[in-house]
Amino acid sequence: MKRIFVSLVAILLLTSCGNDQxxxxxxxxxxxxxxxxxxxxxxxxxxxxxxxxxxxxxxxxxxxxxxxxxxxxxxxxxxxxxxxxxxxxxxxxxxxxxxxxxxxxxxxxxxxxxxxxxxxxxxxxxxxxxxxxxxxxxxxxxxxxxxxxxxxKRKLDDSKYKTLQNLDISLTIPKDFRTVDDTGDFLWLRHHLKSGIAKGTGSNNILVYSLPLEDESTIADGIIAMRDAIGEKYIPGAKEGMYMITEEAYTPFTIETKVKDNKAFETRGKWEVKNDFMAGPFLNYAIVDKKNNRLLVIEGFTYAPSIDKRNFVMELEAIAKSVQIN
Structure with missing residues (x-):
């Protein structure tokens, strides 16, 4: 009888000490x-x-x-x-x-x-x-x-991407994303938005690359030129002379923030394809990685015409902020 009583007390104590969750x-x-x-x-x-x-x-x-x-x-x-x-x-x-x-x-x-x-x-x-x-x-x-x-819960095996391996970083990216380009210096992943948390048409895209870390005081002012150069080099449009640029009619908004305890610059704005009609929102994180003397860039952009895009961009924000720098 005593043994049963002790067992009941132990169960009650365990239940009251954090097992409610x-x-x-x-x-x-x-x-x-x-x-x-x-x-x-x-x-x-x-x-x-x-x-x-x-x-x-x-x-x-x-x-x-x-x-x-x-x-x-x-x-x-x-x-x-x-x-x-x-x-x-x-x-x-x-x-x-x-x-x-x-x-x-x-x-x-x-x-x-x-x-x-x-x-x-x-x-x-x-x-x-x-x-x-x-x-x-x-x-x-x-x-x-x-x-x-x-x-x-449905994370891609990011060890298969040459660019992430060369940059020695990892990201929590859901399995819906497929490879568009992985050069070893530049990674582009795309998710066609036909299912998932936010349904719709179009695509969500993740870009990852790095640049040498130079004068920190000039980073914020150079983000647009940086991403436009990357767009011209890696993100072509449907025809020659078409590529992704920052929309000229909308001034992007940049703030200083932190990503995994690293100083970073968050830029929100709109992208467009030069000489074409494609456009949408982008979210760019330029992360100051002093340990590796580089500017690590993770950007998400969405193409989802005629539907709301807030939740798509929030998904991209969650992916970017999951970065682990090894």
Missing amino acids: LILPNSVGAFGKVMVVTSNSNWEGDIGNEIRQSFGKLQVGLPQPEKTLSVSQVAANGFSSMMRNSRNIFIVEVSDKETMSVVNDKYSRPQTVVYITAKDKEGLLAMIKKHSNEIIDTFRESDINYLQRLFA
Whole structure:
């Protein structure tokens, strides 16, 4: 009898010491979407307007207007067990403290829940304005991590690519991608968008190459010339004299960032084929790899006429940010 009691206690202790995650349901919901839990009066007033305006800012570098994040709302009394399994949840509620906090895997996994609390509506509005960029970044990072986990489950064997081997790097690339070119210095992979997370026509493309690292202060200003030179050399159009360039009518947007703790420059803009009508968005990461004295470049570009492209570009972002420099 004593032995049975001890066993039961041990099982209870194990269950209470972190095994809850083993029984959490899988989260649901497409990436790029956030469920907002707040009262209807909040949602229909200034608080809802601020959330829609902040989350609904247009994503930079896309040909058509698309929101950074899409939002939907449910009141707290309608926040059912099924809705609690949503992947991205933003809870806005009155409390006796002003706080902004993030909880992972609370009701399901993977899941990100962001809380904003304050003593009244005015306080909630102020907190949302203060933390909006941080909140948006949190949900976008959640989406990137989610995509990388999905891609890892159906990852290409990247050891077969000469260019990746010569550069001594690895990437988490899903098996949908096929080789267009792999010279040893330049890699071009393409996924025809007929199935997968975001369905449509056209293609998603990944480019990988490196250049000698010279003056770091001139990198940002030289990214367009760099990618145009690569386009002319490696990415031809349908006829002679046609090749990929940066669209001249749209000024790309470049920011300094980090990729796997390395200084990097993220550039979003539009590409086009010179003397042709093909065009679309691109996302370029120029990574400062001081250890190997080089500028490592990973770029994604999308061709998907007549349909939204935000999610395609986010998939490319997840692949680029998965890079491991050996």
